[in-house]
């Protein structure tokens with residue numbers, strides 16, 4: 001049986017947080033470059049230009065891409081033929097968070113209690129989701145999630161007989177209402193089906209499919225295209241880059257579905273701001 | 284691109300010429316304050332203690348920067364969502380604040396207060412904290428250091444880019460953008 005010392009998990013979390021904080025992924029920058037080039041409005045082009053410039057400065061100067069260095073959301077896929085040794089898994093992850101936020105001068109944004117609001121001073125704890133999968137590999141995905149975009153999340157339990165148009169209307173209205181707050185262009189992540197909690201979690205996971213990828217099911221690829229057209233197409237009221245006007249309200253739409261109850265049709269939305277910070281490593 | 288230059292402190296004659304949608308490069312002084320700094324200032328006003336900085340003509344930046352790494356004036360320092368500070372805006376205006384910088388829409392009550400007290404709300408570039416950091420030439424902690432990222436800092440800025448969202452005439456840049464489409 002393969003054994004992993006959880007010290008390795010700690011050091012992997014540190015590396016992933018560092019990369020995510022300072023280095024915008026190439027595919028994200030490519031996407032933004034083409035969105036910039038498609039803008040006709042001068043303000044919108046300038047806004048996209050500043051977002052691209054920000055990524056260059058962050059990488060060069062080792063300044064975080066955004067001062068909201070996020071909640072640390074960790075998705076772990078743990079091979080079931082694997083054994084962990086050392087400090088408890090959760091402790092190993094949180095140790096990585098504590099070290100990284102101190103070492104790299106990242107902002108610590110976590111309060112220990114939702115009502116009494118004392119800052120933990122470390123940005124720990126992280127929010128950890130574990131899936132047990134076949135094999136003997138542990139894959140860690142770190143997502144740094146800002147408060148401004150997270151606050152624009154929503155969930156609606158539709159009637160199972162709702163039409164696709166009603167669902168698209170709901171999604172478009174949520175994005176337009178959010179306006180500048182989630183720092184568009186956003187990567188819109190949609191969880192369809194499941195239970196309320198499963199839909200919300202899928203709405204976080206959907207974007208992990210990869211920027212620039214298409215949904216493998218043509219039916220849902222088409223739905224994603226329709227949502228995208230609705231948000232960025234002409235004649236609609238999307239707020240555009242940072243809400244300053246222009247075409248690029250969304251930089252991508254990602255749907256993740258799950259089986260659901262005969263009485264239910266949950267639709268959950270999670271918005272990723274343009275500061276997309278997500279890194280992965282297999283151990 | 285059309286940027287106008289703006290110097291702090293802001294006076295009424297500068298505010299009178301500003302219109303929603305215009306872009307400015309601000310040089311001078313900003314004070315950072317976000318949720319809990321506002322709460323504390325409101326408490327001070329109520330109990331009557333000394334204020335943490337001179338607020339007459341001041342420009343408040345809704346921001347909670349990342350820590351400054353060695354050799355840099357400031358860490359990443361982009362705007363936070365402004366509407367959370369709406370409940371405190373009148374208190375700040377009464378103290379003489381003349382401008383606010385943040386991101387996102389304000390409530391309708393804030394918009395009319397801006398007209399009443401003659402002050403302006405600007406947006407800057409959300410999520411461009413590294414870019415904006417390079418426009419901060421000096422930073423000094425001023426108050427509430429126990430609040431960590433929510434402490435008040437005095438920033439000296441050079442050509443800090445902003446867009447006028449709400450002018451003193453009830454104009455709103457975000458709304459006119461949606462109407463244009």
Ligand code: SF4
Nearest residue numbers: 066146148183273410
């Ligand atoms: S929404 Fe994202 S980009 Fe905007 S301030 Fe928050 S974390 Fe930064």
